[in-house]
Amino acid sequence: MLAGALAGTMGVPLIATSYTACQAAGHLGDYLAAMHGAVDAAIARAPSVFFLDEFDSFGRRSTGDHGGHYTRQVVNDMLQQLTRLHDAPGVVVLAATNAPELVDPALRRAGRFDLTLEIGPPDLAGLRAILAAHLGAAAPDAKALIEAARALLGQTGATAAAVAREALGLARDDTAPIGPAHLAAATARHAPALPPGDLWRMAVHEAGHILLAAARVLPMPKRVTIGATGGAAELPMPRFLTAEATLDWTAMLLGGRAAEHVLLGAASSAAGAGEGSDLDRATDLLVRMELEWGLGDCGLLHAPVPPDRRAWLPDALRHKVSVLLHEAEDIALDALIAHKTHLARIAKALATERSLDRADLEELLQDFDPTPPPEPEPTTRKATIVPLR
Structure with missing residues (x-):
């Protein structure tokens, strides 16, 4: 969508391809011919936008798998094609990936791509604008657009565009102008409404992160x-x-x-729901502090442990990390209990609006005093170590 929007704004043609599209042409020679053809088209039609999707699919030359020779040929050729595009006047080159760490470093360096942007899901205003653009003059009233955009928070722009197309289709089936009901029905298919209990728990959970950031004087979230x-x-x-x-x-x-x-009486599985969860990231920080950064009891040691090997840490180190996690949770509990009113205030606003930016958060916290409460009496918590069998 971004490449198409850029080409449309510039009023120039878009030439888009990907590793998959070129590889589908056949063997290595066919792949190279397909890629060269796309690059030739972008140069011949300049000014133009040349877009490479699935950029991580081209691979890295450092991998030692059985297809290493093929990958080296593909990456080396891509370097040559990017040089051609760089030297061609009037060609803007864009590439997209969901896994930048898998892209060969030579493909990312300055001179090939001068700017790297991390683009997350669109915000409320962005989703509303995408819906309005795809619905055009047929768009229902502003209230219906905002309600649909709020329900789509966290979804991609492509999903919002699909919702708009489906709403138009539902209206055609009814041989009627598109109305709020058509947009609501299409939205519900792509983003079913959250049960009230789940919505409130999510709001409480995210409010806890925000209040801890304020209490520990960490940067406020952008959104x-x-x-x-x-x-x-x-x-x-x-x-x-x-x-x-x-x-x-x-x-x-x-x-x-x-x-x-603090607000619901018990924690749920949300904090540990898979890779990238709160508990996963917290454990990773503490393991790295102990084994990589030289900041823990292990001393000056650099012994990185992949996430899938954490379960095999020595019992003493597992115990240490568990104790630190409990200590951090105690810090969090003390802060949230001391500022329970602010916690509830943020959670209620988030449950209602579904999206709060930094200015909204600062307004909600304008009377917040991060000064920690008096230290409670020390307590001892023992982590339970489960032996691996």
Whole structure:
């Protein structure tokens, strides 16, 4: 969508291809011919936009798999084609990937791609604009657009465009102008409404992260949203962390779980729901502090552990990480209990609006005092170590 929008704004042709499209032509020679043909077209039709989708599919030359020779040929040829495009006046080159770490470093360096942008899901205003653009003059009233956009939070722009097309189709089936009911029905198919209990739990969970960020004087999120599949707070991780800062960020990551304890009486599985979850990221921070950064009890040691090997950590280290996680959760609980009114205020606003930006959060926290409450009496918590069999 971005490449098409850029080409449309510039009023120039879009030439789009991908590894899959070119590889479908046949063997290596056919692939190379297809890629050269796409590049030739972009240069011949300049000014133009040349778009490479699935950029990570081209692979990395450093991999030692059985297809390494093929991958080297593909990547080396792509380097040559990018040089041709760079030297051709009037060609803007874009590439998209969901896994930038899998792209060969030589393909990413300056001179081939001068700018890297991380593009997340569109916000409320963006979703509303996408719906309005695809519905055109047939769009229903502004209230219906906002309600549909709010329900689509967390979805991609492509999903919003699909909802608009489906709403137009439903209206055609009814031989009637498109109305709020058509848009609501199409939206519900792509983003079913959340049960009220789930919506409130998500709002409480995300409010916990926000309040912990404020309590530990961490950067405020750019935006926090609740979509059909869960909540997300855009918190920029700093480049460097001290041991103290690592514990602060761990407490923030466990703030959602702690907030569920404070306002709902018990935590749910949300904090540990798979790879990239709050508990996964918190555990990763502490393991890296101990084994990579030289900031823990293991001393000056650099021994990275892949996430899928964490279960085989020595019992003593597992115990240490578990104790630190409990310590961070205690920090989170103390802060949220002390500021329970602010926690509930943020959760209610988030449950209603489904999306809050930094200005909204600052307004909700304008009377917030991050000064920590008096230290409670020390308590001892013992982590339970489950032996691996």
